[in-house]
Structures are given as C-alpha cells and as structure tokens.
Amino acid sequence: MVQNFSFNPRDSCFSILLIILRNTKGLIEDYFYYLAIVIINSKEINAKSKNLIYTRSHLCPPIIGEILLSLSMDKPREIRMIVFSALLTALNELMGRDGKNSILRYAGLDEYINQEVPPSVDESISFDIFRRLISSMQELLGHGTHAILYESGRKFAIYLTPFGYSLQDVVRKLANWFGGNIIINVEKDNEEAIIQIKNNPFCLVKEMASELPSCHLISGALAQIKEESTGDRYIVTEMLCESKGDSHCEFHIFKRSSSEVKKDD
Amino acid sequence: MTERRYVFKIVVIGDGAVGKTSLIARFAEKTFKAEYKPTLGTNIIIKELKVGDNNIKLLLWDIAGQAKWRDVRHLYYRGAQGCIVVYDVTRPGTFDSVPEWYKDLIKFSGEVPRILLANKIDLTDIRKIQQEDGLKMAEEMNAEYYETSAKDGTQVNEAFEKISELILQKI
Numbered sequence: 226m227v228q229n230f231s232f233n234p235r236d237s238c239f240s241i242l243l244i245i246l247r248n249t250k251g252l253i254e255d256y257f258y259y260l261a262i263v264i265i266n267s268k269e270i271n272a273k274s275k276n277l278i279y280t281r282s283h284l285c286p287p288i289i290g291e292i293l294l295s296l297s298m299d300k301p302r303e304i305r306m307i308v309f310s311a312l313l314t315a316l317n318e319l320m321g322r323d324g325k326n327s328i329l330r331y332a333g334l335d336e337y338i339n340q341e342v343p344p345s346v347d348e349s350i351s352f353d354i355f356r357r358l359i360s361s362m363q364e365l366l367g368h369g370t371h372a373i374l375y376e377s378g379r380k381f382a383i384y385l386t387p388f389g390y391s392l393q394d395v396v397r398k399l400a401n402w403f404g405g406n407i408i409i410n411v412e413k414d415n416e417e418a419i420i421q422i423k424n425n426p427f428c429l430v431k432e433m434a435s436e437l438p439s440c441h442l443i444s445g446a447l448a449q450i451k452e453e454s455t456g457d458r459y460i461v462t463e464m465l466c467e468s469k470g471d472s473h474c475e476f477h478i479f480k481r482s483s484s485e486v487k488k489d490d
Numbered sequence: 491m492t493e494r495r496y497v498f499k500i501v502v503i504g505d506g507a508v509g510k511t512s513l514i515a516r517f518a519e520k521t522f523k524a525e526y527k528p529t530l531g532t533n534i535i536i537k538e539l540k541v542g543d544n545n546i547k548l549l550l551w552d553i554a555g556q557a558k559w560r561d562v563r564h565l566y567y568r569g570a571q572g573c574i575v576v577y578d579v580t581r582p583g584t585f586d587s588v589p590e591w592y593k594d595l596i597k598f599s600g601e602v603p604r605i606l607l608a609n610k611i612d613l614t615d616i617r618k619i620q621q622e623d624g625l626k627m628a629e630e631m632n633a634e635y636y637e638t639s640a641k642d643g644t645q646v647n648e649a650f651e652k653i654s655e656l657i658l659q660k661i
Contacts, residue, residue, distance in 0.1 A: 319531075319562055319565070320531045320532055321529070321530035321531015321532060321554060321559065322530040322531060323529050323530045323531050323532060323533040323552075323554075324530075324531040324532045324533065324534065325531075326533075327532075327533055327534035327535075328534070331534070331536070365534050365549060368497060368499050368549060368569055369499055369568070369569025369570070369571065370568035370569030372565055372568045372569075373565050373566070373568065376565055
C-alpha cells in the first residue's frame with residue numbers, strides 16, 4: 226500500500242513534521258503533537274494525505290507508529306468526569322464532607338468544594354486537576370498508613386462501576402476513560418490475576434519517588450472490582466510500581482481463603 | 491546544627507461539641523467562632539511549627555465526635571503519631587467518655603504520645619469537672635494534662651507544642 230503513494234510537497238511536509246515529532250521531547254513534543262492533530266483534522270488536507278499518515282502509522286512503526294507510542298508514554302492529557310466524580314464521591318463517603326473538602330483545599334481545587342460534580346461520561350477534566358487531587362490524597366491520607374487510601378480505592382470502584390462488571394470490562398472502560406494513553410494488561414483473570422498498568426494515572430511517579438510501591442488507591446479499587454464480579458474476597462498486592470522506577474505498575478490479585486476471611490470478619 | 495524536617499500526624503478526638511475544631515482553629519489560625527458547626531467526617535488542618543532546630547509540619551486530624559462516624563473512624567486513627575483527647579469541663583458525660591476514646595486510640599494507633607485536654611475552662615461558673623479529676627484520668631492514660639480555653643487561647647499553643655515535642659522525643 227505504501228508504494229502506491231506518489232510523492233508531493235505536502236506529503237514531504239508531513240514527513241518532516243513527523244521526524245521533528247519523533248525527535249522532540251517535553252513541551253515541544255506536546256506542541257507538535259497538537260499541531261499534528263490540528264493538521265490531520267484540518268479541512269485543508271485532502272483524504273489522501275490523511276490516509277498517508279494513518280497508513281504509515283499502521284505500516285511503518287519506525288515513523289509515526291513509534292512517535293505515537295512514544296507520545297503515549299506520557300500521562301493522559303485529560304480524563305473523563307466520571308472518574309473524578311467517583312473519586313470525590315468515595316472521599317465524601319469515607320472522609321465526610323469536611324474530609325473531602327480538606328483534600329480539595331490542599332490540592333488548590335477550591336472551586337470543587339461543596340459543588341456537585343456531574344458523573345458525566347461525555348465531559349472531561351484536565352489531567353492536571355485529577356493529578357492534583359491524587360497528589361493531595363497521597364500527602365494527607367497516606368502519611369504513615371495505607372489503609373485509608375486502600376479503602377478509598379474500594380469506595381471509588383463502587384461508584385465507578387456500580388454493577389459488578391468483570392475485571393476485564395472495567396479495565397477496558399478505564400483505558401477509555403483515561404483517553405487511551407494508559408496501557409493496561411490483564412495477564413490472567415481467574416482465582417488469581419495480574420494487572421499491569423503502564424502510565425498509571427494514579428501513580429505519582431515524579432512527584433513522590435518512593436522506595437516502596439505506593440498505588441494503594443488502585444490496589445483497593447482492583448480488590449473491590451474483583452470481589453464485585455465474583456462474590457469472593459480478594460487481596461491485592463502491588464509488586465512493581467512506576468513510583469520506584471519500575472517500567473510499569475503491577476498488581477497481583479489473590480483470592481483469600483475462607484479461614485482468612487472468617488478471621489477478619 | 492542541621493535543620494530537620496518532619497511531618498507528624500496528630501489526631502484530635504473526644505465527644506461532639508467539646509471544642510476540638512475550635513482548639514485547632516485557635517492554634518492554627520488564631521481565631522475563635524462561638525457558633526457550633528459539627529465536623530462531618532474529619533477535617534485536616536496543616537500547621538507548620540518550629541521546635542528547636544526542627545521544622546515540623548503538623549497534619550491535625552479533627553475527628554468528628556458524633557456516633558454516626560463510628561464505623562469509619564478507626565481508619566482515621568491509622569498512622570497517627572500523637573493524639574490529643576479533649577473533654578468539656580462543663581459536661582461530665584464528655585469526661586466519662588474519655589476512657590472509650592483512649593481505648594480506641596490504643597487499639598488503632600498503638601501507644602503513641604498523648605495529651606488530655608480539659609477544655610472550656612473559661613466557663614468557670616458552670617464548671618463540673620475539677621482539675622484533680624482530670625489529672626487522675628491523665629495519669630491512668632499515661633498522658634500529659636492541660637487545661638485550655640479555645641475562646642481566650644489559654645494553654646492552647648502550649649498543648650500542641652508539647653505533643654510535637656513528645657513525638658520528637660520518641661523518634
């Protein structure tokens with residue numbers, strides 16, 4: 226298919242742009258990324274040129290495929306409001322109105338204090354806002370304990386997917402709600418499961434480099450999701466974590482024996 | 491000597507309306523509001539403090555005293571490094587509850603440094619719990635004892651500074 230393309234100046238411009246994209250990082254990368262999206266979506270560009278980009282992205286990984294992959298290594302740019310809303314509702318239930326507001330205030334998100342956030346799947350919120358909330362939770366709730374973050378994660382899962390979807394389904398939804406920039410892999414899904422998350426939006430990689438895995442919120446959420454879908458009790462242990470320099474976060478989900486559950490109850 | 495930075499989580503517990511929120515507001519913001527507004531869940535206030543060469547960031551957890559929060563309250567205690575138990579000297583019921591609060595503290599936070607605060611001592615005319623009762627209770631809890639007034643600020647700073655010192659000594 227690629228060999229059918231005839232060269233023209235516009236195509237070469239795209240190639241140059243793609244090479245720049247491939248070799249730039251950080252803010253410049255973001256700038257060109259958006260520029261490329263604008264160009265691709267522009268009415269000025271004919272269908273053939275669009276095809277060139279999309280086809281090359283499919284057939285020629287060294288060109289745009291690699292670029293898009295490298296771009297996807299970034300955290301998502303925005304998340305769906307449903308995720309933000311579920312998190313605030315979970316906090317409200319566990320910490321009360323004052324607890325939730327303390328976390329929002331510390332995050333500098335005063336505009337959400339005492340304000341209902343619609344659980345819309347269509348609207349989005351900037352990733353920075355979500356990040357500030359997670360960071361604030363980690364600092365205020367995670368000091369000296371994992372328990373509150375883990376329990377917040379459980380409540381969060383209940384509000385996020387209240388109807389007991391399977392782990393696979395929730396993982397698919399999460400990837401969608403986070404704009405597809407995160408890569409979630411379910412290694413197996415029966416009595417035990419392993420979930421790998423690359424670009425974990427809940428993981429405070431740069432902000433809080435840690436010696437120990439620190440994604441207690443998502444651990445709690447995964448335990449709850451698994452329990453909702455099976456009716457059994459599970460415990461989640463994070464084995465690898467981006468915050469301690471691992472390439473991805475990895476969660477191992479184990480079914481709890483009836484004696485363990487009885488002891489706890 | 492090098493300056494050191496610490497973050498301490500301190501839980502402030504006791505029955506509803508004993509003045510926990512007012513004590514924290516007096517210490518952290520130097521304010522006092524007479525009207526009572528119950529805390530819903532927990533309120534987390536941050537206050538920076540310098541003790542000797544140590545810069546301390548206090549995470550003050552103002553924990554709701556109302557019974558409706560009993561089921562989740564144990565989570566708030568986790569990770570606490572110090573505790574302030576408060577009662578109201580004008581309401582004997584709040585003093586009688588102190589052992590229950592103390593029991594919960596030991597169960598969920600362990601043997602952390604603690605202070606017993608006899609609050610509202612400015613209300614001298616209607617005071618019901620006397621100093622000797624408070625001191626006896628503090629001794630049973632192995633706690634320091636302070637008599638405070640969030641309204642006029644009596645001994646409030648001293649109590650919060652003391653708990654910070656006690657935590658520092660334990661590190």
